[in-house]
Amino acid sequence: AGPYLHLFQDFWCPTNSVEGVNKFQKHFDAKDNDVFVASFPKSGTTWLKALTFAIVNHQQFSSFDNHPLLSSNPHELVPFPEFMYSHDLHDQILSLSNKSEPRLLSTHLPFPSLPQSITKSNCKIIYICRNPFDTFVSVWEFFNKIKPVSSPEFIFEEAFEKYCNGIMGFGPWWSHMLGYWKESITRRNKVLFLKYEDLKEDTVFHVKRIAEFLDSPITQGGESNTVIEHIIKLCRFEKMKDLEVNKSGCILNGVEKKNFFRKGEIGDWINYFSPSMIEKLSKIIEEKLGGSGLSFKVHS
Ligand code: A3P
Numbered sequence: 353a354g355p356y357l358h359l360f361q362d363f364w365c366p367t368n369s370v371e372g373v374n375k376f377q378k379h380f381d382a383k384d385n386d387v388f389v390a391s392f393p394k395s396g397t398t399w400l401k402a403l404t405f406a407i408v409n410h411q412q413f414s415s416f417d418n419h420p421l422l423s424s425n426p427h428e429l430v431p432f433p434e435f436m437y438s439h440d441l442h443d444q445i446l447s448l449s450n451k452s453e454p455r456l457l458s459t460h461l462p463f464p465s466l467p468q469s470i471t472k473s474n475c476k477i478i479y480i481c482r483n484p485f486d487t488f489v490s491v492w493e494f495f496n497k498i499k500p501v502s503s504p505e506f507i508f509e510e511a512f513e514k515y516c517n518g519i520m521g522f523g524p525w526w527s528h529m530l531g532y533w534k535e536s537i538t539r540r541n542k543v544l545f546l547k548y549e550d551l552k553e554d555t556v557f558h559v560k561r562i563a564e565f566l567d568s569p570i571t572q573g574g575e576s577n578t579v580i581e582h583i584i585k586l587c588r589f590e591k592m593k594d595l596e597v598n599k600s601g602c603i604l605n606g607v608e609k610k611n612f613f614r615k616g617e618i619g620d621w622i623n624y625f626s627p628s629m630i631e632k633l634s635k636i637i638e639e640k641l642g643g644s645g646l647s648f649k650v651h652s
Pocket residue numbers: 391392393394395396397398399486489490491493587588589590592612613614615616617620
């Protein structure tokens with residue numbers, strides 16, 4: 353499912369982003385206090401952006417009732433430089449250098465393809481991925497929703513075959529995950545590795561982990577738990593999905609904001625997969641991730 357893809361630097365890059373990725377790699381200048389939200393698409397990027405933005409900026413807002421997340425989509429608050437460069441958004445690229453610090457940015461690029469200034473500087477990366485079953489369903493639903501009405505449906509079985517061969521934007525999914533996974537083990541201060549399922553199951557614990565990783569003052573003081581609870585409430589699926597700002601309007605590439613909020617569940621894949629598909633994907637997961645220490649919860 354999805355746009356035309358181009359095998360580029362060992363990953364499947366959407367064809368219309370190849371030039372942008374090149375420019376991002378060449379021209380982006382990371383600052384030591386930058387914070388990147390990195391992810392494989394449809395793994396919970398929007399949610400992690402919202403949480404990270406709320407954690408980093410919590411002190412600037414007197415009340416959570418007037419927080420910017422209530423009036424802006426997380427993708428606007430935490431932009432993807434690679435898409436700015438892809439679409440030659442000069443003003444936005446220029447505004448990157450004037451963005452208030454710490455700059456919060458995001459990327460879908462695999463770790464080895466990040467601009468060198470990101471990997472070499474002290475900036476931090478929070479990575480999120482999700483079990484490969486739910487990720488696939490989320491991708492398939494997403495691309496069917498955003499395709500032009502006149503285009504044919506993406507056939508589930510065909511898209512699944514491609515996914516099993518690693519052919520999806522920014523894939524293969526296994527190398528994307530393993531790249532950040534290995535880095536999170538060897539450079540614990542650089543990469544924080546999160547899974548969507550863990551974040552859903554114990555949001556308080558993982559929001560504290562994010563805050564600690566970012567050396568946020570939230571983790572200290574008597575008010576700490578209250579602030580964390582507020583942040584979590586503000587970023588809850590139902591809350592974000594219901595915000596007027598996320599129900600209407602387009603973002604980059606003409607994608608409507610509402611399409612980033614579908615069900616937000618663990619295990620919805622069970623309603624889509626045939627027994628042979630379950631067997632096939634389970635085998636691939638074992639083959640690709642077995643022995644790495646990386647595993648996923650697939651049912652709620
Ligand atoms: P589903 O399609 O399974 O519902 P991304 O943000 O990387 O594009 O990922 C999209 C997935 O995250 C979608 O999953 C979407 O519904 C879910 N999602 C979006 N906002 C969320 C939130 N605040 N909490 C939990 N899940 C969320």
